[in-house]
Amino acid sequence: MTGHLLVLVLTFSWLSGFNVDAANPGLGINPGAPSSTIHHSMVEQGKAEMAxxxxERLFDLPAGHLHPVHGYDPAQIDAWLDHxxxxxxxYAVLxxxxxxNPLVLAPRGPWPxxxxxxxxLETGEVVPMGHAVVSEGVPPGQKKDFLQTILEAATTTRQELISKYQIQRFVAPGFQGM
Structure with a gap:
């Protein structure tokens, strides 16, 4: 009886090891990255995906038309500030x-x-949420390439954006003001 119980316990332990591995499929682990960096990256990625x-919903685009989506990365600060x-x-203000607290789109950023x-934000601050690549071609149900649609809608100048929303500064790691 004890032998059967031991085999049962060992089998259960072996199977539960697979369940633990299955809960984390294919996710890389970066043992050198501090948890705050990982958390920051995940938060920024979430903001970009939400935007x-x-x-995609406002313009009736198919899910994933804006892909890949990247969260704000402080290492890209110079490209953001240049643009x-x-x-x-x-800018297109949605x-x-x-x-x-409108969402603002800026086409033709530093990347094609x-x-x-x-x-x-109502406080006069602007927060970068990330960026996405616009898929080429005319999306289903549309008459033209989506990037062209946004380029035509982006008529607000930097100064108009600052004046209309009383923007005082950009808020993000590495941003030093407008």
Whole structure:
């Protein structure tokens, strides 16, 4: 009886090891990364994916049309500042469920076929939410390439954006003001 119980316990232990491994399939582990860095990356990725989802729903785009989606990364600060600081950059301001906190799209960012996501806050702060690549081609149910649609909608200048929303500064790691 004890032998059968031992075999049963060993079998159960062996099977539960598979369940633990199955709970974390294919996720790489970076033992050198501090947990705060991993947490920051996950939060920023979540913000970018939320912004991409809002845009896809507002424009009736198929899910995943904005792909890949990347969260804000402080290592890209110079590219963000160059684009945001340029008097030639144009913005499309989207009214969402919170009109005082619109989602702002900036096409033709520092990377080709890219859409930058910015969130305007009532406090006069702007938070970068990340960016996404716009898939090439005309999406189902649309008449033209989505990037062209956004380029045509992006008529707000930097100065108009600052004035209309009383923007005082950008808030994110590495941002030092507008």
């Amino acid at each position: 991409a989802d809002i845009v 945001i600081g340029s008097p030639y950059s144009r 009214k969402t469920h919170r009109p005082a 076929r890219t859409l930058l996501f910015l969130q305007v």
